[in-house]
Amino acid sequence: MTSRQSNFPHQYARTRRFTLGAPRSFTVAPDGSRLVFLRSPSGTDPVNRLYVMDLDGDKPAPERVAADPAVLLGGAGEDLSPEERTRRERSREMGGGVVGYATDAAVELAAFALSGRLFVAELRAGTARELPARGPVVDPRPSPDGRLVAYVARGALRVVPVEGGEGRDRALAEPEGEDVAYGLAEHVAAESMARSRGFWWSPDSDRLLVARVDDGPVRRWWIADPAHPDREPQRVAYPVAGTDNAQVRLFLAGVDGGERTEVVWDRERFPYLARVHWSSAGAPLLLVQARDQRTQRYLAVDVTSGETRVVRAEEDGRWLELIPGAPAWAADGRLVRVADEDGARVMAMGDRPLTDGALHIRGVLDVGDGDVLVSASAGESAADAEIGEIHVYRVGERGVERISVGPGVHTAVRGGPVTVLASAVPDVPGQRVRVLRDGKRIAEVASYAETPVHSPRVALTLSGPRRVPCAVLLPRAYEEGDGPLPVLMDPYGGPHGQRVVAAHDPYLTSQWFADQGFAVVVVDGRGTPGRSPAWEKAFTDGPAPALDDQVEALRELAGRFPLDLGRVAIRGWSFGGWLAGFAVLRRPDVFHAAVVGAPVTDQRLYDTHWAERYFGGRPQDVPEAYRASSLVWDDGLVDAAGPARPMMLVHGLADDNVVAAHTLRLSSALLAAGRPHEVLPLTGATHMPTQEAVMANLLTLQLDFLKRSLGLE
Numbered sequence: 001m002t003s004r005q006s007n008f009p010h011q012y013a014r015t016r017r018f019t020l021g022a023p024r025s026f027t028v029a030p031d032g033s034r035l036v037f038l039r040s041p042s043g044t045d046p047v048n049r050l051y052v053m054d055l056d057g058d059k060p061a062p063e064r065v066a067a068d069p070a071v072l073l074g075g076a077g078e079d080l081s082p083e084e085r086t087r088r089e090r091s092r093e094m095g096g097g098v099v100g101y102a103t104d105a106a107v108e109l110a111a112f113a114l115s116g117r118l119f120v121a122e123l124r125a126g127t128a129r130e131l132p133a134r135g136p137v138v139d140p141r142p143s144p145d146g147r148l149v150a151y152v153a154r155g156a157l158r159v160v161p162v163e164g165g166e167g168r169d170r171a172l173a174e175p176e177g178e179d180v181a182y183g184l185a186e187h188v189a190a191e192s193m194a195r196s197r198g199f200w201w202s203p204d205s206d207r208l209l210v211a212r213v214d215d216g217p218v219r220r221w222w223i224a225d226p227a228h229p230d231r232e233p234q235r236v237a238y239p240v241a242g243t244d245n246a247q248v249r250l251f252l253a254g255v256d257g258g259e260r261t262e263v264v265w266d267r268e269r270f271p272y273l274a275r276v277h278w279s280s281a282g283a284p285l286l287l288v289q290a291r292d293q294r295t296q297r298y299l300a301v302d303v304t305s306g307e308t309r310v311v312r313a314e315e316d317g318r319w320l321e322l323i324p325g326a327p328a329w330a331a332d333g334r335l336v337r338v339a340d341e342d343g344a345r346v347m348a349m350g351d352r353p354l355t356d357g358a359l360h361i362r363g364v365l366d367v368g369d370g371d372v373l374v375s376a377s378a379g380e381s382a383a384d385a386e387i388g389e390i391h392v393y394r395v396g397e398r399g400v401e402r403i404s405v406g407p408g409v410h411t412a413v414r415g416g417p418v419t420v421l422a423s424a425v426p427d428v429p430g431q432r433v434r435v436l437r438d439g440k441r442i443a444e445v446a447s448y449a450e451t452p453v454h455s456p457r458v459a460l461t462l463s464g465p466r467r468v469p470c471a472v473l474l475p476r477a478y479e480e481g482d483g484p485l486p487v488l489m490d491p492y493g494g495p496h497g498q499r500v501v502a503a504h505d506p507y508l509t510s511q512w513f514a515d516q517g518f519a520v521v522v523v524d525g526r527g528t529p530g531r532s533p534a535w536e537k538a539f540t541d542g543p544a545p546a547l548d549d550q551v552e553a554l555r556e557l558a559g560r561f562p563l564d565l566g567r568v569a570i571r572g573w574s575f576g577g578w579l580a581g582f583a584v585l586r587r588p589d590v591f592h593a594a595v596v597g598a599p600v601t602d603q604r605l606y607d608t609h610w611a612e613r614y615f616g617g618r619p620q621d622v623p624e625a626y627r628a629s630s631l632v633w634d635d636g637l638v639d640a641a642g643p644a645r646p647m648m649l650v651h652g653l654a655d656d657n658v659v660a661a662h663t664l665r666l667s668s669a670l671l672a673a674g675r676p677h678e679v680l681p682l683t684g685a686t687h688m689p690t691q692e693a694v695m696a697n698l699l700t701l702q703l704d705f706l707k708r709s710l711g712l713e
Contacts, residue, residue, distance in 0.1 A: 008453050008512045013695035015043050016094040018505055021448030023051075023433055025100065026422070028415025029107035035420060035435060035445075036066070036107060036123060038098055043450030047097035050110060052123050053443065055418060055435065060443040066121040067128035069097040069114050079115045081136035083152070083184065089656065090190035092688050100139075104146035105203075107415070109162065111140040111149045118151060120162060133160050133169055138184070139197065143205035148255060150199060150208060155181035157199055157210050159255055172208065172253040173260060179216040179237075186213045186246040188239055188609035191657060193274050193322055203280040207254045207303070209263070211273065217244035223656055227683040236656050241604055241611035241626070242618035248273050250286070252303060261306040265299055272609065274322050281329035281367075285311070293319040293613045298327055298335060311335055318537045319613045321345070324375075325364030336367055340533040344379055347372060347395055354395050357381035360531060362390060366414040371396035373403075373414055377530045387460040387469050388502035390530070392421065403439075409503045420445075424503035426458065454515070456507035459561075460500065463523070463553040469500040469531075470553050471522040472561050473507060473514040485519040486567035486710050489554065489583070489591070493525060493546050494575035495539060495614065500524040509699065516703055517712065519563050525549025539614050543629045547582055551590050567710045571595035571702060574658060574687065577650075581631050581666065584645040585638075593709035595702045597650040598687055601631040601662040632669045644675040646709040648702065652685030678705070 012018070021043035027036040035053040040046060050067035053060055069078075078096055080088075093099050101112040103123070110121045116136025121128040133140075133151060140151035142162070150159045155175035161168070173182040183199040190196050198211040215237040222233040239245045250263040250273060265288060274296070275287035284301035286308065295315045299308040312335060314320060323338040326347075330336050334350040341348075344357035347364070349372075355361060359376040366373040372395045378386040392403040392412045404410035408425035417438050424431045429452055433445040459472045474485065490510050492499045499506065499522045510520045524530075527539035527546045538545045550570075558565055570591050572580040577599035584594040600606050603626045604619045612618055615625040630638050647670065651663035663679065670677045680701065682689055689695055707713050 008508070009696040009699040010692070011450065011453055012509065012512075012699070013692040015450050016046060016690060018043070018430065018449050018452060018508070019094055020044060020046055021450065022430060023445045023447060026413045026420045026433075027103055027107055028413055028418050028420060030105065030415050032416035032418035032437065034107055034123060035418070036101070036103065036110060037445060038101070039445075039448065040095060040097065042448050046095050048095050048099060050098045050101060050112065050121055050128070052126055053435075053445070055437070055442065060435065063445070064126050066110065066123055066126045067098060067112065067119065072119055072128060072130070073114055076115070081116050081138065083138045084113070084116065084136065086656075087138065087190070087196065089686055089688070090185075091196060094688070094690055102139075102141040104142040105144035106146065109142050109146040111142045111151075113137045113140055113151070118149065118160065120149065131160055131162065134158060139199075141199070141201065143201050143255075144203055145205040147205065150183075150201065152181070152183040152198070155184075157183040157208070157253065170257050172255070172257055173210055173212070173251065177216070180212065180214050182210050182212050184213060185211070186215070186248060187218075187237065188245060188607050189248075189273070192607060192609040192613075193272070194324060195274065195276075197276075200276050200278050200284070202278060202284075202303070205255070207252055209276060209278060209284055209301075210251050210253050210260075212249045212251060214247040214249075216247070218246050219243050221659065223654060223659065225684065226653060226681075234654075234656070238656070238659075239608045241606055241608050241615075242620050243608065245271060245291075245608055250276075252301075252306060261304075263301050263306045263308065265297070265308045270295075270297055275327060277328050279329055281331055282333055285327055285329060285335075287322075287327055289320065291608075291612065292617060293609075296320050298337070312337070314339060316340065318540050318616075321533070321536070323361070323363055325366075328364060328367045330367055330372070331369045336364060336372055338364065343532065343534060344381070345533055347374055354397070355400060358383075359393065359400070362530065365392065365412055368414065373412060373419075375411055380532045385462060385467065385469075386502075387462065388471075388498075388500045390501070407502045409501050424501075424505065426502050426504055427455075429455070429504050452505070452508050454508070454511060456504065456511035458507050458511075460502065461557075461560075463556045466526075466549065466552075468549050468553045469524040470557060471500045471507065471510075472557060473510050473520040473522075474562070475515050475517060476511070477515070478562075482562070484562045484564035485517065486712060487554065487563050487565070487569070488513050488518040488520045488706065489550060489568065489570040489580075490520050490522050491524070491550060491570070491572055491579060492528070492574075492576040493523070493550065493572070493579045494527050495536065496529055497575055498524055498528055498530050512699070513703065513706075516707075518706075519561060521554060521557060521563070523550050523553045525553065540616055542625065543582060546579060547586060550579070550583065551587060554590070565590075567592060567712075569593040569595070569706050569710055571597070571706070572599075573597035574599070578631070581647065584647060585631060585640040588641055588643055588645045591645065593646050593706060595648045595650065595705065596663075596666070598652065598655060598658050599631070599649075599662055599666070600658050601666040602633065603630045605659065605662060632665050636669045637673055637675075640673065640675075644673075646705075647675075647677040648680060648705045649677060650680045650682065650698065652682040652687060652689055654684055655687045657687040
């Protein structure tokens, strides 16, 4: 191993996967006059600052710091509340400092929390100050007119005036018991619905919609720290598949603190509050789903009475996918939605689809006066598969126009005539961020992220009759004629986890493993996103499609690449960890070793929304579906075949998403069956370890295990 190769794990860990120093979280003023974003000062500094770039005039002004945590906290470190730690874990936040902010409608005022304290930044002046508030402050958001800031503290929704002469800090909704909180997203909303918010301002700044979450019915778990037996275990409300969810209600609360009005819908039939949208284009818009997620309703709210009317109803025999940015109102009052129709995922205005099967819509980025900005990949009827590419399109009545140019993974935000286009491409590290006015580049936002010590050499291809997207990486020193290489499969392989992408940085770790003497293969089989509804929803056919596509792609690729099928290992984390364990237990004829990271081994122990969506119901109703997709059951290993293959099990003991019980139960079952395995418990680590030593050494320990297991030492 060369010094550059040995340096990579530490650089990867030190830079938090090369995310530090990269600009993020962009907001553009509605008139295009100002751009706001977050960035840390260097590629190894985790503390984000708030920046502003003025875009008026022919030449944008240099960016300036609007809020520096080091200055605002007087050099003190962060002190996070349990609520804030939970929010960061749900969002997989790897940074510190200003990790999120919200602005008023004009993007002249930003609000954010630091160490549980409330701060605002005057974006025109570039100054920041603290507002007196009851802490610890969570998720502060200014009113659209910029006069008030709403926030959550100890389960209460509160508002505080930006200027002291406009009243005092006051509670609009306070919890009636220890299990109740206002203004926060419940576990399944944040973890499985991608809804991280629990309150929404009215466009007129006179009231808010606020969610009331009662965790009383939810089963309680205790997560202990075995390395510190003197510490009390953490008590968490975890809605296990088949058990009760939190009870979620929605209220309209006036800023004057008067009586609240409850929003009324059939919560018994549609308990999931999946999306909330409130803009000047229409009444508050809700998307609510049935527990089985096969039916949903778009509801408009009467802000006086709280009554709702059905705008649209939808059904699907498998499940209805939740899409970022949708639903919303168009400027003319039509419903902007994304739906699966005629085998394609399309964007529609009201009843009329504006896209077809040539595009697979990934999300709504912005709803303008005459068009909608969307993220999309090539659909099944596209002329070019564009492997791993995600582009930005402008969609309107006159047709569809691509905004992004060249292979890559592109996304955007927009305000008036200004679009900020962020592009990750195959041949360049990191992400390039360009500021466009009326389609012409006027500025770029600099990145301070470190340059990786190596660049991946990736071959993107389609495999077999299903045209399965694959990426193959060989050692950079490999030359034709060097002979076949041991194989390392490196998938995620499941819902919401696309790994085969046309970008540089996602393959850095795979290339490091390749440079140690492996041919690394990444396969996005059925169940992964980005291709078609049928492709994604094949996961409900049971675990076989996910594993079958790994096996079939491996065998087909061996005819085109130097793969030694007698030495095949697989590694993965979370769903990928489950897939790795599933591979060596069900197909030991193909896979000879596995690194199984943070796996869901008993599907009955995962959350309601995720598990019941993919397995077609509750475990008490469809037990065989859960058992077929589990590695362990009450009677031990599930359908394990021989011969036994070595497994390395890795799990963070503080993981409150996929709890460590999954790995401990798998280890117990393997031990009872006499199967070789080793367990690497990560003390204090959650589902996403961020400690530098842990991240770096995890890579080297996996490499050591793989070499030992495949006889490569």
